[in-house]
Amino acid sequence: MGKKQQIMELWKQNFQDPEDFIQFYFKKKYSNENALVYEENHKAVSSFLLLPYPMSWLKTVILTSYISGACTRQEARNQGYMTLLLKEALTKMNKAGVVLSTLIPAEDWLFKYYNKLGYASVFDYSTEIYVPDSIPHDFSFQVTSPTTFHPEFTTATYRFFSQAMEHRICCIQHSYEDYMAIIEEAYLCGGRLLTISRNQEIKGWGLAIPQANHTFIKEILWENEPCKKALLQQVFNIWPNKPIICKLPPYGPHYHSYGMARIINAQQMLKQVSKQNPGLTLTIKIDDPQLSFNTGIYKLSQGECQKIKPTGTTTDAETDIPTLTQALLGYHPEQLPFPLNHLAPAQQPYMNLMLD
Known part of the structure; x- marks a missing residue:
């Protein structure tokens, strides 16, 4: 075999x-x-x-x-x-x-x-339940949602998708080939890709999968709130009488744990932190039992990061790889000790559509 x-x-x-x-x-x-x-x-x-x-x-x-x-x-x-x-x-x-x-x-x-x-x-997500109400929505959008996987239509939607995802900081991105596989797999599950457009310009995008008691939107992207509501209404029109559950980047106090990350090359990531913060001066001791080359003392100064000899060196912080990963990805810095909580701005790391 x-x-x-x-x-x-x-x-x-x-x-x-x-x-x-x-x-x-x-x-x-x-x-x-x-x-x-x-x-x-x-x-x-x-x-x-x-x-x-x-x-x-x-x-x-x-x-x-x-x-x-x-x-x-x-x-x-x-x-x-x-x-x-x-x-x-x-x-x-x-x-x-x-x-x-x-x-x-x-x-x-x-x-x-x-x-x-x-x-x-480090990767979380939030969910939002949508039930259509009696408030009138803007139905002037053109709705497109093929009932079967349509390669040409899917290709035409990639630019909107990729640009919207690129605006999300600290976010896993998807190549064109990966995007095509994501959409095709959704159709294998009975799902649909939907877009709403105005003057032939896409304003909203959604990937929806029908479930027994609800419709699940694996990802939804929109230009503004009216576009979002109009898109959700179209999902409801396709699968009526079911609430819609949307998966969204984490926000507010309620979120779900989803994925994990691990630094592979600490010096490369610290170099980027130092490059973008040339005024930062910091000496960090890192312990990595699995990747010994990461273990050591790193000095961040004048936009550079150097691994230095430990003899007689005073450090500002000592950390392990999981904590450093959270610090560099800006994951809840308020929960991290000083000065690790200042290595990166607070962010909401996001990963989705991994065919999991």
């Missing part, structure tokens, strides 16, 4: 995905180069894919790697195989120039497991 087939079999053992989704996912996302497998006696026992994604962060774009489909053969669980494979992946990501790793834990208890390997919870 080949490498790809073995990984697919592990996927089927661990996840309850329908066969058409599995075939679609491996057709669109799998390559031998991005697949990591731990084998014993020429048999795969643990595996996952490493998928590259750009991420907007601090006025620049960094390369991230998303760990997808991490799983272990049932009879081989709790024997450390996944931990060994993840440590191998961290080194591989660094060699590939990746500065940040991301993942979405399949179960809540896995947040603690990944935290031990340096990952921190």
Whole structure:
């Protein structure tokens, strides 16, 4: 059995995905180069894919790697195989120039497991329930929503989607190829892509999936509030008599934990922080048990970041990788100790549409 087939079999053992989704996912996302497998006696026992994604962060774009489909053969669980494979992946990501790793834990208890390997919870989301009311909406928009996957229409909507996503700071971005796969997969699930336009210019975009008791909007983008309401009304017109639940970037006090991130190359990220804050002078000691090259003392000064010798050096802060990850991504800095809470502005890291 080949490498790809073995990984697919592990996927089927661990996840309850329908066969058409599995075939679609491996057709669109799998390559031998991005697949990591731990084998014993020429048999795969643990595996996952490493998928590259750009991420907007601090006025620049960094390369991230998303760990997808991490799983272990049932009879081989709790024997450390996944931990060994993840440590191998961290080194591989660094060699590939990746500065940040991301993942979405399949179960809540896995947040603690990944935290031990340096990952921190940073990606959240909020939900909003929409039920149409009696207030008149603006119906002057042109609505387009093909009932089947339409490549030409999907291509025509990518520019609006990508520009709207790029305006979100600290956000995982999607290439054109990835975008096409996202929309096609939604149609496999009975969903629809919708846009509202005026004068042939898109003003709102939504990706909706019907569920048993509601309609779920996986992502919604709009130019202004009237556009948002008009788009939601069109979703309701397609699937009437059901409330609409929208997934949104986190806001306010109520949000849900979703994904995790881990710094792969601390110096590269600290260099960007120093570059954008040339007046910042700070000496940080970092401990990274999994990636020893990150361990050390870093001095940020005059827009530069240098790794310095520890002899006789006084530090302003000491931190581990999970805390540093939260600090550099601006994740709830009010909960972080000084001076780590001043390394990046408060942000709302966001990751969505990962075919999870």
